[in-house]
Amino acid sequence: MNFFIQRSELRDLYDQVAAGERISEADALRLFESKDLNALGAIADLARQKKVGPRASFIVNRYINYSNYCILSCQFCAFARKKRDADGFELTIPQIVEKAREALRLGITELHIVGGLHPSLPFRYYTDMLQALKALEGKLQLKCFTAIEILHLAWLAKKTVVETLTELKAAGLDSLTGGGAEIFQPEVRAAIAKGKESAAEYLDVHRQWHRLGGRSTCTLLYGHVESLADRVDHLRQLRALQDETHGFCGFVPLAYHPEDNEIPVQTPPTGFDSLRTIAVSRIYLDNFDHITAYWVGLGMKLAQVALSYGADDLHGTIIEEHIFHMAGANTPQLQTESDMIKAIRETGLTPVQRDTFYQPLKVLAAP
Numbered sequence: 001m002n003f004f005i006q007r008s009e010l011r012d013l014y015d016q017v018a019a020g021e022r023i024s025e026a027d028a029l030r031l032f033e034s035k036d037l038n039a040l041g042a043i044a045d046l047a048r049q050k051k052v053g054p055r056a057s058f059i060v061n062r063y064i065n066y067s068n069y070c071i072l073s074c075q076f077c078a079f080a081r082k083k084r085d086a087d088g089f090e091l092t093i094p095q096i097v098e099k100a101r102e103a104l105r106l107g108i109t110e111l112h113i114v115g116g117l118h119p120s121l122p123f124r125y126y127t128d129m130l131q132a133l134k135a136l137e138g139k140l141q142l143k144c145f146t147a148i149e150i151l152h153l154a155w156l157a158k159k160t161v162v163e164t165l166t167e168l169k170a171a172g173l174d175s176l177t178g179g180g181a182e183i184f185q186p187e188v189r190a191a192i193a194k195g196k197e198s199a200a201e202y203l204d205v206h207r208q209w210h211r212l213g214g215r216s217t218c219t220l221l222y223g224h225v226e227s228l229a230d231r232v233d234h235l236r237q238l239r240a241l242q243d244e245t246h247g248f249c250g251f252v253p254l255a256y257h258p259e260d261n262e263i264p265v266q267t268p269p270t271g272f273d274s275l276r277t278i279a280v281s282r283i284y285l286d287n288f289d290h291i292t293a294y295w296v297g298l299g300m301k302l303a304q305v306a307l308s309y310g311a312d313d314l315h316g317t318i319i320e321e322h323i324f325h326m327a328g329a330n331t332p333q334l335q336t337e338s339d340m341i342k343a344i345r346e347t348g349l350t351p352v353q354r355d356t357f358y359q360p361l362k363v364l365a366a367p
């Protein structure tokens with residue numbers, strides 16, 4: 001048994017995880033409130049090892065934001081612009097295809113595409129975009145759109161959510177992104193993202209997608225004005241949907257960045273807070289295979305440490321990120337494959353290049 005666990009107040013939860021038992025919401029809150037980060041990390045590391053063994057993954061991908069125009073004004077968002085703003089943008093489909101073509105030369109396997117809720121682009125723009133990208137390279141995996149974008153597109157197209165998802169799937173959509181979950185607790189959600197879809201709507205978009213045979217990821221935005229109990233409540237709802245559909249292939253906790261927005265948060269999440277959030281997520285979300293340490297929000301150094309606190313994935317090369325950087329992230333715009341491989345190897349894990357669904361594409365040499 002791990003040295004840190006033997007005398008820890010969390011020893012009973014270690015034993016529960018070792019026995020393969022599910023922990024309760026009360027125990028998840030206990031883990032969040034504990035100051036024993038070493039013991040928490042040991043429990044999360046045990047849960048990770050039982051789930052995925054001595055491996056950690058990354059993906060070679062590229063982000064594309066097709067536009068930052070948005071009809072909503074979520075208080076926490078530093079990305080959205082109105083048509084009157086000088087730094088608003090929207091890309092034509094040929095421009096998007098050109099970005100994809102350049103990235104394919106770098107070996108990407110996935111495009112991750114999101115934007116604001118554009119006031120006037122027709123539904124056809126989105127299906128044409130997917131078809132044009134699949135025509136460029138059929139094997140390129142297209143992970144696109146948040147749940148609120150899907151609701152917006154359904155409204156635009158005057159279709160049901162299921163009809164909208166079905167058409168997007170036929171046009172080439174491989175996976176939904178997990179963005180936009182923010183925090184499910186209604187009052188906090190209204191305080192940071194007024195006008196956005198409800199938790200039930202977010203979950204139902206993913207439910208309908210999963211029922212169509214699709215897979216997706218999901219997120220939690222932490223470290224703003226929510227309580228630790230709100231985080232547990234958020235995880236509870238994700239775990240319940242995963243029990244129902246088994247359609248989530250990974251969970252991505254997102255550290256809040258406070259610049260250029262309207263939420264009065266003096267200090268963004270600390271390293272301690274990020275590590276405990278990743279660790280509790282790994283332990284509580286026992287029906288999720290993969291927990292991602294999102295280096296854009298954490299910084300690569302902390303993301304690497306998170307591999308010893310329950311995470312088993314470092315996300316991707318990304319190449320060009322706008323949403324977190326406009327909110328003050330001072331991480332680089334991209335990571336190279338070799339940097340991610342080195343970061344994983346240093347922790348004693350075997351690096352694995354994965355696809356959109358976290359399936360291994362290439363297993364690299366063990367450390």
Ligand code: SF4
Nearest residue numbers: 070072074077080116
């Ligand atoms: S978070 Fe999304 S929906 Fe909200 S304002 Fe920003 S781009 Fe628009």
